Amino acid sequence: MTQLALVIDLNVCVGCHACVTSCKEWNTSGPAGSMCDDNPYGQDPTGTFFNRVQTYEVGEFPLTETVHFPKSCLHCEDPPCVPVCPTGASYKRESDGIVLVDYDKCIGCRYCSWACPYGAREIDEHQKVMKKCTLCVDRIYDEELPEEERKPACVLACPTNARLFGDVHDSESEISVTIREEGGYQLMPEWGTKPSNHYLPRRKTRMHIHDDELERADNPLNKEQRKPHGPIDEPTLDDSTSW
Amino acid sequence: MNPAFSVIFLTTLIGVGQGLFLALFTGQSYSAVKLLPAAASAEFYSIGGLIALLFLVGGLIASFFHLGHPERAWRAAAMWRTSWLSREVIALPTVMGLLFIYALMHYMQWDIVLFTSEAGAELSVSLIVGILGMLATFALFLCTGMIYACIKFLQEWHTPLTVINYTLLGTASGFVLATAFATYTAPGLLKFFGIWSIIITLTALITRVASLLRNRSIKYKSSAQTAIGVRHTKVKQITMGMMGGSVNTRDFNHHMSALFFKSIKWVFLLLVFIIPSILIWAGIEEANRTLLFSAFIVQYIGLIAERWFFFAQANHPQNIYYQTV
Numbered sequence: 001m002t003q004l005a006l007v008i009d010l011n012v013c014v015g016c017h018a019c020v021t022s023c024k025e026w027n028t029s030g031p032a033g034s035m036c037d038d039n040p041y042g043q044d045p046t047g048t049f050f051n052r053v054q055t056y057e058v059g060e061f062p063l064t065e066t067v068h069f070p071k072s073c074l075h076c077e078d079p080p081c082v083p084v085c086p087t088g089a090s091y092k093r094e095s096d097g098i099v100l101v102d103y104d105k106c107i108g109c110r111y112c113s114w115a116c117p118y119g120a121r122e123i124d125e126h127q128k129v130m131k132k133c134t135l136c137v138d139r140i141y142d143e144e145l146p147e148e149e150r151k152p153a154c155v156l157a158c159p160t161n162a163r164l165f166g167d168v169h170d171s172e173s174e175i176s177v178t179i180r181e182e183g184g185y186q187l188m189p190e191w192g193t194k195p196s197n198h199y200l201p202r203r204k205t206r207m208h209i210h211d212d213e214l215e216r217a218d219n220p221l222n223k224e225q226r227k228p229h230g231p232i233d234e235p236t237l238d239d240s241t242s243w
Numbered sequence: 244m245n246p247a248f249s250v251i252f253l254t255t256l257i258g259v260g261q262g263l264f265l266a267l268f269t270g271q272s273y274s275a276v277k278l279l280p281a282a283a284s285a286e287f288y289s290i291g292g293l294i295a296l297l298f299l300v301g302g303l304i305a306s307f308f309h310l311g312h313p314e315r316a317w318r319a320a321a322m323w324r325t326s327w328l329s330r331e332v333i334a335l336p337t338v339m340g341l342l343f344i345y346a347l348m349h350y351m352q353w354d355i356v357l358f359t360s361e362a363g364a365e366l367s368v369s370l371i372v373g374i375l376g377m378l379a380t381f382a383l384f385l386c387t388g389m390i391y392a393c394i395k396f397l398q399e400w401h402t403p404l405t406v407i408n409y410t411l412l413g414t415a416s417g418f419v420l421a422t423a424f425a426t427y428t429a430p431g432l433l434k435f436f437g438i439w440s441i442i443i444t445l446t447a448l449i450t451r452v453a454s455l456l457r458n459r460s461i462k463y464k465s466s467a468q469t470a471i472g473v474r475h476t477k478v479k480q481i482t483m484g485m486m487g488g489s490v491n492t493r494d495f496n497h498h499m500s501a502l503f504f505k506s507i508k509w510v511f512l513l514l515v516f517i518i519p520s521i522l523i524w525a526g527i528e529e530a531n532r533t534l535l536f537s538a539f540i541v542q543y544i545g546l547i548a549e550r551w552f553f554f555a556q557a558n559h560p561q562n563i564y565y566q567t568v
């Protein structure tokens with residue numbers, strides 16, 4: 001079985017919101033109609049977004065670190081939002097594990113948004129139906145697009161390549177290998193929702209320079225000068241094997 | 244959570260309707276086994292049933308205000324296998340239908356005694372309809388309570404006490420109304436309903452206080468650490484990814500001061516339990532209609548406060564992602 005998902009690398013995300021804007025742009029222009037956007041340039045702007053980038057400060061000043069944290073529906077393997085839906089508008093696709101809302105069936109009761117611990121569902125206050133990330137289901141299978149563009153809009157937009165897309169059930173896929181080898185983890189594992197999206201932790205990248213890398217070890221005189229060499233007819237230092 | 248008045252009115256109004264029906268049915272079954280003199284007139288059951296039905300209809304109308312697309316509400320019956328909300332959508336009309344039949348049978352005096360025991364206890368068709376109605380009523384209480392109790396990460400709600408409280412509070416308000424109503428149509432049953440009202444109200448006080456105590460010492464399983472997966476004791480949110488707020492900041496918070504929130508608790512404890520019990524006690528002594536109706540009204544206002552508090556108290560883990568509100 002396939003389970004499509006995203007892997008988001010918190011070590012790389014710079015919090016530029018490119019995924020947020022590209023997501024909104026793609027999905028507001030889609031066949032499902034626009035996603036509401038009130039007062040976009042005025043006071044108290046509000047609207048529906050599938051994806052948001054938040055920022056957290058970890059640690060205590062001055063030893064702090066800034067973590068940019070993109071958040072969208074995690075396409076849980078055991079999604080608590082689906083069984084509570086009274087109409088069947090919310091469902092999880094057998095074929096690829098994407099959790100979707102059928103906007104024509106949704107009655108806008110908001111119950112599913114109560115049942116998602118991550119706050120990933122936002123009701124569209126104009127269309128009055130529940131909306132959430134679709135993993136760009138309308139582009140990842142679009143054969144009119146060149147193969148490399150059949151990915152969610154956010155993944156294509158990310159300038160730092162912090163977002164990877166693939167099948168977490170295929171143990172050899174790029175994202176499965178990354179999750180396995182880079183310490184990928186799930187959000188709020190305590191609720192047993194088994195999110196499909198994974199996050200990669202912050203990692204410190206340090207350069208280690210050892211003293212012997214600064215100083216030549218093959219320098220018996222400890223001096224930066226021309227190497228000593230014997231008479232011209234004897235073997236050179238480089239010919240010798242005993243160093 | 245942000246208490247929605249549509250849901251507050253839905254749950255409190257159908258609670259009164261269900262409770263009133265249970266009261267009528269209790270009266271009838273007690274008289275059927277001759278524990279009570281058949282003091283109630285046919286109007287007591289028929290008009291009482293009609294009033295109960297009106298409360299249920301009122302609740303149903305209120306519920307439509309909660310929906311974004313009420314014209315599609317019929318779809319909500321589809322997923323009864325998994326969704327308590329869907330089950331409620333089926334149970335509510337079932338109760339209404341049975342209640343309608345029950346009230347009509349009493350109004351038209353269509354009733355056949357199927358069986359009379361040696362001691363004189365009678366089993367009649369209306370009693371059977373009443374039994375079915377009672378089962379449906381309890382099923383409806385269960386559904387309503389489970390809608391909230393089944394969400395495990397809303398830890399304030401995820402307890403059997405939620406279902407118990409919905410049942411007892413609804414039943415109590417219905418019995419109080421039945422007591423007031425009995426002054427017109429069944430004065431002989433006044434004491435019977437009055438005493439039951441007080442007993443149920445005080446039982447509900449015990450279970451509601453139990454849930455308040457339970458919720459006082461809740462340990463939340465989610466934290467900012469599990470929410471973003473960073474293992475550090477100090478995690479502080481700086482931005483929520485938006486400046487003007489969103490559904491997430493509006494729907495999941497009560498937006499009232501801590502003082503207001505706390506005072507509502509004392510308000511409802513007083514209005515739902517203490518004052519009505521006193522009013523009923525005084526009212527049944529002298530069959531004082533004003534006292535008994537004010538007991539009902541005071542309790543109903545208290546129930547609105549109680550329901551507000553019930554919603555406002557629930558702390559949704561998604562709020563961890565929206566801390567800078």
Ligand code: SF4
Nearest residue numbers: 073074076079081116
């Ligand atoms: S993240 Fe929320 S909306 Fe998405 S599948 Fe999981 S529970 Fe459902």
Ligand code: SF4
Nearest residue numbers: 085106107109110112
């Ligand atoms: S808001 Fe729509 S999708 Fe969500 S539970 Fe209600 S009907 Fe289902």
